[in-house]
Amino acid sequence: MAKRNTQSGPQTTAIHAGEAPDPTTGASAPAIHMSSTFISDAPAGFSAHDLGPDSPYLYARWSNPSVDMLERKIAAMEGVEACLCTASGMAAASAIFFTFLSAGDHVIVSDVSYAGVTELARETLPRLGIEVSMVDLSDLVALANALRPNTKLIHTETPVNPIGRLTDLAAVARLAHGAGALLSCDATFASPLGQNAAELGVDLIMHSVTKYIGGHGDAVGGAVAGSAELIKQMRLEASIHHGGILSPFNAWLIARGAATLPLRMKAHQSGAQAVAEWLETRSSVTRVIYPGLPSHPQYQLAQRQMTNTSGMIAFQVGNASQGEATAQAMIDKLKVIHYAVSLGHHRSLIFWMETAGLMDSSFKLTSAQLDSYRAFAGDGIFRLSVGLEDADDLIADLGQVL
Numbered sequence: 001m002a003k004r005n006t007q008s009g010p011q012t013t014a015i016h017a018g019e020a021p022d023p024t025t026g027a028s029a030p031a032i033h034m035s036s037t038f039i040s041d042a043p044a045g046f047s048a049h050d051l052g053p054d055s056p057y058l059y060a061r062w063s064n065p066s067v068d069m070l071e072r073k074i075a076a077m078e079g080v081e082a083c084l085c086t087a088s089g090m091a092a093a094s095a096i097f098f099t100f101l102s103a104g105d106h107v108i109v110s111d112v113s114y115a116g117v118t119e120l121a122r123e124t125l126p127r128l129g130i131e132v133s134m135v136d137l138s139d140l141v142a143l144a145n146a147l148r149p150n151t152k153l154i155h156t157e158t159p160v161n162p163i164g165r166l167t168d169l170a171a172v173a174r175l176a177h178g179a180g181a182l183l184s185c186d187a188t189f190a191s192p193l194g195q196n197a198a199e200l201g202v203d204l205i206m207h208s209v210t211k212y213i214g215g216h217g218d219a220v221g222g223a224v225a226g227s228a229e230l231i232k233q234m235r236l237e238a239s240i241h242h243g244g245i246l247s248p249f250n251a252w253l254i255a256r257g258a259a260t261l262p263l264r265m266k267a268h269q270s271g272a273q274a275v276a277e278w279l280e281t282r283s284s285v286t287r288v289i290y291p292g293l294p295s296h297p298q299y300q301l302a303q304r305q306m307t308n309t310s311g312m313i314a315f316q317v318g319n320a321s322q323g324e325a326t327a328q329a330m331i332d333k334l335k336v337i338h339y340a341v342s343l344g345h346h347r348s349l350i351f352w353m354e355t356a357g358l359m360d361s362s363f364k365l366t367s368a369q370l371d372s373y374r375a376f377a378g379d380g381i382f383r384l385s386v387g388l389e390d391a392d393d394l395i396a397d398l399g400q401v402l
């Protein structure tokens, strides 16, 4: 497994990057700067177009010290120059699409993506004159065939929510860059510890920081990390013009969570490995998808690409009616694991996703794409986000229903 090339180790970076003791008070912990405006020391303002990393703080929609701290921390964890934080993960996805795409451009989006991203790509972008192709990005031939002269962006997600299918980032980056397109990757499931996305060629690394980076289920936010030049363009469009900024209080909470991310990801990985191996022994469980299991259809890729296999498991319990009955039993009986959406928190969360319902509401896949989806999800999957509780307690909880 590859090691990230930064000056400090990952845990030191997570704690110290973006932070410094307060020069006036000596406070060791960072302050929350709940200020929307900042006093200028010169009579002339500056244009948003001139904004640089050393520009003074002016107004919180441009930048704010608490948000800046989180942005520097995430950029350091991803080993890139810069980061833009946004009000939510969806605001981060919108920021990518609306900064880099214009009418007449073509974008390729993974046919299975976070449902909100799929709906945005399918329903909103075409309304604005943007050509959209939804492609199975685990199929490099399908991707090569989908490229057009006006392809500006490829957006993927790995492992993909909710089925845990992987994208070979180095291979997709070669195809994207060969075609003159940018590659963005929603790395929410992997977290910054899960893969060296920048080294693999990803230009824009996106996270819902509501999930692993914040890690405690108490604040919604998003982030996109990349080169200073790309992030500067995004700050102008997405923050200054579209206005979807992260609040300083949420930035502070999320940075506090981020400080323990490498330690937490080790625990998520070992807990998920234990739970996934136990699930494979249950006769009621018909299929388990976890990148740390040799039974994952892309196990070789997982071994090559992933530096932490994270805490997200997908599993099946037979057909849709068996899935629904099991979901109801979970709602009635689970004591430790919460039956709820979202993921990446210290608390374990589980939610059932029926294939037919998701196809109608979000994915609307072609029959070949549906075959690929069903190879992972069957009639429906349980998405289990393994938290930081003791694996034995999670197994005992699940053992009541599986």
Ligand SMILES: *Cc1c(COP(=O)(O)O)cnc(C)c1O
Pocket: 088, 089, 090, 091, 114, 116, 157, 161, 186, 188, 189, 208, 209, 210, 211, 220, 221, 222
């Ligand atoms: C949750 C999630 C999002 C959306 O993030 P929000 O913070 O809820 O807006 C995007 N992508 C993935 C993979 C997610 O899990």
